[in-house]
Amino acid sequence: MPKLTFVMPDGSRREVEASEGASVLEIAHDNDLEDAIEGACEGSMACSTCHVVVEGDWYAKLPPPSAEESDILDLALGLTRTSRLGCQIRLTADLDGLVVKVPGEHLDMRGR
Amino acid sequence: MPISVAIVGSGPAGFYTADALSSSGDAVSIDFIERLPTPYGLIRGGVAPDHQTTKNVQKKYEKTALKEQVRFFGNVEVGRDVSLAELRSMYDAVVLAVGAPRDRALGIPGEDKKGVFGSADYVGWYNGHPDFRDLNPNLNVAAAVVIGVGNVAIDVARLLSRSADELAETDLPEYAERAILDSPVKDIWTCGRRGPIDAKFTNVELREMGKLSESVPLVKAEQLPDSVGELPERDKRLKERNLETLREFCARKLDEKPKRVHFEFYAAPVEILGGDRVEGVRFERTRVEGGRATGTGEFFDIPCGLVIAAIGYRSDRIEGVPFDDKQGIVPNNDGRVEDGLYAVGWIKRGPTGVISSNRPDGVTVAEHIHNDFAGGAKGSKPGRKALEKLLAERKARIVSFADWKKLEAAESEAGGGKRPRRKFTTVRDMLDYLDRNRN
Numbered sequence: 001m002p003k004l005t006f007v008m009p010d011g012s013r014r015e016v017e018a019s020e021g022a023s024v025l026e027i028a029h030d031n032d033l034e035d036a037i038e039g040a041c042e043g044s045m046a047c048s049t050c051h052v053v054v055e056g057d058w059y060a061k062l063p064p065p066s067a068e069e070s071d072i073l074d075l076a077l078g079l080t081r082t083s084r085l086g087c088q089i090r091l092t093a094d095l096d097g098l099v100v101k102v103p104g105e106h107l108d109m110r111g112r
Numbered sequence: 113m114p115i116s117v118a119i120v121g122s123g124p125a126g127f128y129t130a131d132a133l134s135s136s137g138d139a140v141s142i143d144f145i146e147r148l149p150t151p152y153g154l155i156r157g158g159v160a161p162d163h164q165t166t167k168n169v170q171k172k173y174e175k176t177a178l179k180e181q182v183r184f185f186g187n188v189e190v191g192r193d194v195s196l197a198e199l200r201s202m203y204d205a206v207v208l209a210v211g212a213p214r215d216r217a218l219g220i221p222g223e224d225k226k227g228v229f230g231s232a233d234y235v236g237w238y239n240g241h242p243d244f245r246d247l248n249p250n251l252n253v254a255a256a257v258v259i260g261v262g263n264v265a266i267d268v269a270r271l272l273s274r275s276a277d278e279l280a281e282t283d284l285p286e287y288a289e290r291a292i293l294d295s296p297v298k299d300i301w302t303c304g305r306r307g308p309i310d311a312k313f314t315n316v317e318l319r320e321m322g323k324l325s326e327s328v329p330l331v332k333a334e335q336l337p338d339s340v341g342e343l344p345e346r347d348k349r350l351k352e353r354n355l356e357t358l359r360e361f362c363a364r365k366l367d368e369k370p371k372r373v374h375f376e377f378y379a380a381p382v383e384i385l386g387g388d389r390v391e392g393v394r395f396e397r398t399r400v401e402g403g404r405a406t407g408t409g410e411f412f413d414i415p416c417g418l419v420i421a422a423i424g425y426r427s428d429r430i431e432g433v434p435f436d437d438k439q440g441i442v443p444n445n446d447g448r449v450e451d452g453l454y455a456v457g458w459i460k461r462g463p464t465g466v467i468s469s470n471r472p473d474g475v476t477v478a479e480h481i482h483n484d485f486a487g488g489a490k491g492s493k494p495g496r497k498a499l500e501k502l503l504a505e506r507k508a509r510i511v512s513f514a515d516w517k518k519l520e521a522a523e524s525e526a527g528g529g530k531r532p533r534r535k536f537t538t539v540r541d542m543l544d545y546l547d548r549n550r551n
């Protein structure tokens with residue numbers, strides 16, 4: 001089974017086993033990380049609350065985002081050049097070892 | 113004794129608060145007080161009926177509602193069945209999460225004419241909200257004007273221009289689906305007083321206008337700037353994408369589809385024309401300087417039989433609470449209103465942002481409550497027991513979450529498979545259904 005590491009907003013790391021074909025969002029929820037990655041629309045690209053930042057060279061290894069994903073991603077807070085929607089990244093064998101960062105902005109955007 | 117918390121209103125802001133409180137580890141007892149028999153606020157009554165996936169978040173809220181510490185008191189209105197002062201005497205903490213359900217006024221002559229609606233009322237009507245289901249707007253018109261260029265304005269314009277097949281997959285109430293299908297409307301104008309760069313719609317919603325089966329979006333090329341100008345990087349990217357989409361719309365043909373949605377920028381409404389009923393809107397052409405629109409002295413009219421103003425929302429004044437009339441919110445210090453009284457969501461911040469923007473509000477207020485009541489050690493008021501007693505004395509008809517689940521199942525069955533649901537649209541019908549289906 002491929003492994004996936006979540007880097008939490010406070011810098012701590014959580015390495016988890018992922019079933020092949022599952023999305024990063026599903027894997028997060030299977031591992032009790034609902035509070036970190038909300039996924040309000042349950043993966044239907046209507047919310048941007050599953051935003052993750054893909055670390056290092058991994059970004060280039062992912063299939064590129066669709067136009068729909070880019071549109072929704074644009075609305076995510078703390079957007080970076082290697083941001084993706086967690087519900088759109090599916091774990092395959094060649095993504096074994098993937099590292100994604102959980103942005104903290106969504107929990108601290110007071111006054112917006 | 114656990115901290116007793118009453119959350120007034122069960123929209124997103126209320127639910128994020130309950131979720132944060134109930135997962136904090138503190139000993140808390142949380143009661144939702146909701147004026148409707150149905151939960152979820154604008155997720156049910158605001159979010160467009162053809163955007164069902166946006167409503168998926170309800171499933172998360174349901175998990176919160178089903179938690180041990182949480183109770184739902186539906187069909188109980190603060191100000192009708194129980195006063196805020198009473199709630200505050202019974203609960204350690206009261207959280208206001210009542211939203212901003214009122215339309216801002218246009219403030220121009222003629223806005224009281226028949227056929228002119230605010231988007232809160234009109235959206236409530238097509239979403240089957242009991243307060244507005246009898247609005248009965250006359251859609252037997254050739255042209256409609258939507259004032260405003262945000263996502264709500266686009267929702268309104270889009271729903272008017274959907275085909276029968278597209279509408280058949282929504283949860284529009286039957287009366288609204290009928291009215292839209294029977295409407296001969298051909299031209300829908302969405303008008304903003306400022307330019308395309310100032311418009312608040314998001315590209316997702318804008319692009320969707322280009323994909324409708326029976327309606328074509330039209331934009332005047334001369335109203336589009338060459339570039340979006342100097343903006344912070346993030347805003348720039350968003351605006352550039354909008355501009356790109358609007359440019360694509362410029363190339364579309366007037367007669368491509370049976371219906372047309374015209375985007376008209378730099379148009380400030382100055383008067384609603386007509387006799388008893390609206391017959392048109394008079395606009396003044398504007399120019400935008402330094403982000404402000406100023407009139408040019410040039411006027412033009414758009415004839416129409418229906419006007420929907422989607423220019424923003426405000427909250428209702430709540431008895432016994434300070435109110436900021438200008439902003440239409442309850443003044444607060446990052447969610448704190450007074451001792452033991454808190455605010456989250458649109459009543460706290462005003463009507464901006466997306467569903468998940470309400471989450472930090474809930475997280476923050478849960479922290480305040482945790483700090484103010486020393487992690488559960490300091491709860492001293494009876495909460496639920498006292499409320500139940502009071503409501504029983506007043507013979508209030510409480511709709512529980514289990515009752516709501518029955519209504520939900522009935523609605524989904526009435527949807528008949530293709531439609532996600534057919535809603536109950538009156539409180540009477542909901543209560544009658546529950547009376548017939550006790551046990």
Ligand SMILES: Cc1cc2nc3c(=O)[nH]c(=O)nc-3n(C[C@H](O)[C@H](O)[C@H](O)COP(=O)(O)OP(=O)(O)OC[C@H]3O[C@@H](n4cnc5c(N)ncnc54)[C@H](O)[C@@H]3O)c2cc1C
Pocket residue numbers: 120121122123124125126145146147148151152153154155158159160163166188189190191209210211212213235264267456457458459464465466467468470
């Ligand atoms: C037309 C429209 C479309 C939208 N579409 C989207 C979208 O597609 N995507 C998106 O992300 N956001 C959308 N939004 C924004 C989103 O709906 C809001 O951010 C959110 O609903 C605000 O949450 P709230 O809890 O503050 O208020 P609300 O959702 O309004 O909830 C308030 C609740 O309080 C109850 N209440 C009010 N007064 C009382 C009282 N006296 N006693 C008891 N209960 C009371 C109400 O019945 C209601 O259930 C839309 C908003 C509108 C208006």
Ligand code: FES
Pocket residue numbers: 025038039040041042043044045046047048049050072085086087088
């Ligand atoms: S879960 Fe909503 S966009 Fe991914």
